[in-house]
Amino acid sequence: MNLSKSLAATLIAGSSFFGAAAVAEEINVYSYRQPELLKPLTDAFEAETGIKANVLFAKNGLVDRLGSEGENSPADVLLTVDVGRLDAMKQAGIWQAIPTDITAKIPGEFVDPDGAWAALSLRARIFYVSKDRVSDEELSYADLANPKWQGRVCTRSGQHAYNIGLIAAQIANEGEEATKTWLEGVRDNLARKPTGNDRAQVKAIFSGECDISIGNTYYMGKMVTNDKEPEQKEWAASVRLVFPGAAQNKTHVNISGVGLAKHAPNLDGAKKFIQFLLSEKAQSIYAETNFEYPVLPGVEASDLVKGWGELKADDLSLAEIADKRDEASKLVDEVKFDEGPQN
Template sequence: MASRALRAVVAVSTLLAAFTPASAQEAVVNVYTFRQPDLIKPALDAFTTETGIRTEVLFVDKGLEDRIAAEGENSPADVIVTVDIARLSAAKAKGVTQALEDETVNSNIPASYRDPENHWFGLTKRARVFYAYNARVPEKVMSYAALSDPRWKGRLCSRSGQHEHNLALFSAAILHWGEQRTEEWLRGIKANLSAAPSGMERDQVKAIAEGRCDLAIGNADQVGFMQTNARSPEQQEWAKAIHIVFPLFENGATHVNIAGAALARYAPHRDNAVKLIQFLSSPRGQQIMAEQNFEYPVEPRLKASTVVQSFGPLTADALLMDEIENTRQLASEIVGRIGYDNGPER
């Protein structure tokens, strides 16, 4: 047993040695990412071409902040790249990020899309929209409030109400409407569901294409991935069955979340890490990341890709990301209280 434990320690030490450069001055930056490496590679390659600093990437799809916390002061992580305000906030709460007071980054990123204490920075916006069935939903403009209208009874699909993407939207609703109205709204949505919430974003599109529901909540970027997914032509067919509706709050704006980056607490190549965050936050960096992921630059004057523009115009809600995250626990409590994930009562 002891020898097995020793081998495990040696294996981990070897891995860290391979990932960690011999010198802190070496022209490298280590990126821990929740995003698929292929989705950030074009931006990282552009950074290397511009600066001569190479990147080493470690993909961690579960427990990214826990991994870095376990590595402690010996962590090779320089920059953390992840999606959703909840995950960015979790990294900060876990103590694996550090504040970055940088005039360049702050001038690139609007204040509403960065941490007030500068522990994380949004790089792209992710619009929370409706997937609407072409054959039965002609509407091009709708409100978020409309989801609780009885006309949609038995016609809605949803993933879990406790998923980060939905909780962020529900948090935004609380900030706009208050707790009581938001709970009534969610009860109405639950009553309108065609079945208990399940699956992920693309599963909602599949359900619509198969005629199991007519309307669903999802992120706009997933439609871009489906439309261009040559490896899975069935997803292209699902995407043809729907159109995107940008739902609105009373202020005429659509809820957005973010994908972003943070400076790791013990970054061994801090100067290089700062240069990478400066690049990713720059207009060029934002546009590369946005185009690769079918998202929107956080800088409103920058244009989205041709594919994303084809979805229609986006007017992004101006709620602060940290306010949305601070309301997340209340949103989760409401979802649990009404039994949202149990689906409609029959």
């Protein structure tokens, strides 16, 4: 089977993705993660095992592609961010269980109960606050709805996967009605209609458009190390991070994760790849290069990340969050969150 030229152009492995020329010691990875984030991991995997990981990257459509390819799919594993996409893979039935001996060391809340997926790293959804205009040292998600912050909050679309995950966690922890009331309060505290990505919110704080935003932790690392766009370092210098309290005073986390394809043609190599991604070596690579939190207990975050504060992750099951995502999306539409303040 040959990939079309347009898809083949996205490969980062340096060889044909799948076909007669492929050798046994190769695996094929469908990935929503950016190629530059994966290369340190795939290089280390090949160096350790001799198995080449051919990576097909796309921003969208890989779950549908896996389904349409069926038994002829070349994919061995799927890598993605956000539990919603992993759950979509599960609901589509295009997975097989990851062996429990591979995921045994991972906390249970970060592994699908049926083995359909496993977390590889964690990202916390925290507050970016103005150094000059916000003195609060402690904040909770509930505080986002406090009238104190009216006209001072900014965020990306409520329908974005990162915010849907947070809202779904609120539903799981607080109930749907309480979450609806909270979401209305957050909406009415917005300084503008939700727009842009997480970094754009930090830019808005830098420019004085708002004072507090919601964002994933790793964006701070991306900004402070961004030599290609040094203005982002200025944005980052204008804010500090505050870790919010959720249930039991813990912070909502989402994941990057992996699924094992139902018809994986290179099954043994695929299992070795997942096992490697959950090893201390790979988890340290995640920590140092991607500014994410390792999911394997005992592996520390990078010094930069540790300097932002202590993460006390909510131990709510990610599978439960996935189950509440549809409810979260409906609430966002119901309260017209993306239209901005209604007061």
